[in-house]
Amino acid sequence: MRNGVIAIRRDGTLALMNDEAYRIFALTRQAGDIGRAFADVLRKRPDVIRVLGGAFELRHLPNRAELRLKDLDRVIGYTLSQVKDGGGQPTGAVMFFKDLTQVEELEERERLRDRLASLGEMAAGIAHELKNPLAGIEVMAGLLKRQVPDSVDAQSLLADIMSEAKLANAIVVEMLEFVRPLRLQVERTVLADVLHQAVTLAETKAPRGKVSVAVEIPAELPVIDGDHHQLCQIFTNLVANAFEALDGKGRITIAATAGVVEQDPAFGREPEEPMPIVVVDVADDGPGVPENLTDRIFNPFFTTKPQGSGLGLAIVRKIVDAHNGWIDLSSSPTAGTCFRVTLPVSSTSEWFK
Numbered sequence: 001m002r003n004g005v006i007a008i009r010r011d012g013t014l015a016l017m018n019d020e021a022y023r024i025f026a027l028t029r030q031a032g033d034i035g036r037a038f039a040d041v042l043r044k045r046p047d048v049i050r051v052l053g054g055a056f057e058l059r060h061l062p063n064r065a066e067l068r069l070k071d072l073d074r075v076i077g078y079t080l081s082q083v084k085d086g087g088g089q090p091t092g093a094v095m096f097f098k099d100l101t102q103v104e105e106l107e108e109r110e111r112l113r114d115r116l117a118s119l120g121e122m123a124a125g126i127a128h129e130l131k132n133p134l135a136g137i138e139v140m141a142g143l144l145k146r147q148v149p150d151s152v153d154a155q156s157l158l159a160d161i162m163s164e165a166k167l168a169n170a171i172v173v174e175m176l177e178f179v180r181p182l183r184l185q186v187e188r189t190v191l192a193d194v195l196h197q198a199v200t201l202a203e204t205k206a207p208r209g210k211v212s213v214a215v216e217i218p219a220e221l222p223v224i225d226g227d228h229h230q231l232c233q234i235f236t237n238l239v240a241n242a243f244e245a246l247d248g249k250g251r252i253t254i255a256a257t258a259g260v261v262e263q264d265p266a267f268g269r270e271p272e273e274p275m276p277i278v279v280v281d282v283a284d285d286g287p288g289v290p291e292n293l294t295d296r297i298f299n300p301f302f303t304t305k306p307q308g309s310g311l312g313l314a315i316v317r318k319i320v321d322a323h324n325g326w327i328d329l330s331s332s333p334t335a336g337t338c339f340r341v342t343l344p345v346s347s348t349s350e351w352f353k
């Protein structure tokens, strides 16, 4: 963030006002501004006139003070100093300032994150407390089952109790995973290894049946900065979903490509080098996601499956976000579903921070 600077002379004329100052005060530079009375140039900003006007009267000039420009809905942080001649007499004053509006927004976001973090902590606490009684129910139902070997009814009821307890426990474990703050262990990660491992892991989560899986990775795909384990979880969840959608028959294609994205000038930043990225498509030729559900499938606990917890894609999104990447969905009943995960090659980039 650049500084705004305004300098005035002892006689009240404007000596200097830089572009950032004009921008922050939403004024347009006019020929002849320099040398005119500052109170005239700044007449639309009376609060600023008041601050500058005090520059020769106040004994202690404000250092790092804040000023709210109400009509602009802007907050600036400023420092005021006098300029003195050789004999120590003030000949002018300078105001340095910064637009703090963005800083305030960042702080607000930080506060929101803190709130979510404590909510997550609470959920984690509850989930943790539930784990023990659930394990207890499962173990005791198992013991009871052995005590009534001859009662067919009791056997089947107890088997149900055990499988329900197991299911509840799986949800609790997944929920713990979801609410736990993500700490990435970033290392140089070979995506080919991640993707092959993910297919194997997905087979343990969902039945593959006769589904064919093609993994297409160009040899020159760059190594990326990422958390191997977490990235693996992204693709395990996506492939498991595809297995479930395909229900034993069909085709999954996992294709990775390297590319760059141009900086969007709409971000209002300095033009930067294009950012190198890796794109991974996980596509299946299954039934697709109904259009009215596409907004909801990433929500925690949204599921259309009787045994699903609905956390799979929420976790995917969280891990992708943590890597400063993004995920898109395209789907149709005829073409199937494709999840596109885009990840920056280098985590040191400042592009989307």
Ligand SMILES: Nc1ncnc2c1ncn2[C@@H]1O[C@H](COP(=O)(O)OP(=O)(O)OP(=O)(O)O)[C@@H](O)[C@H]1O
Pocket (backbone or CB within 6 Å): 237, 241, 242, 245, 284, 286, 287, 288, 289, 297, 298, 302, 303, 304, 305, 307, 308, 309, 310, 311, 312, 313, 314, 337
């Ligand atoms: N490849 C896909 N094809 C069609 N629908 C999908 C696909 N992937 C996800 N969905 C839809 O998105 C929903 C949410 O998926 P998500 O992985 O978050 O939860 P889930 O698979 O239902 O449960 P789990 O927590 O066990 O993963 C699914 O219930 C399904 O309706």
Ligand SMILES: [Mg+2]
Pocket (backbone or CB within 6 Å): 237, 240, 241, 312, 313
């Ligand atoms: Mg899932």
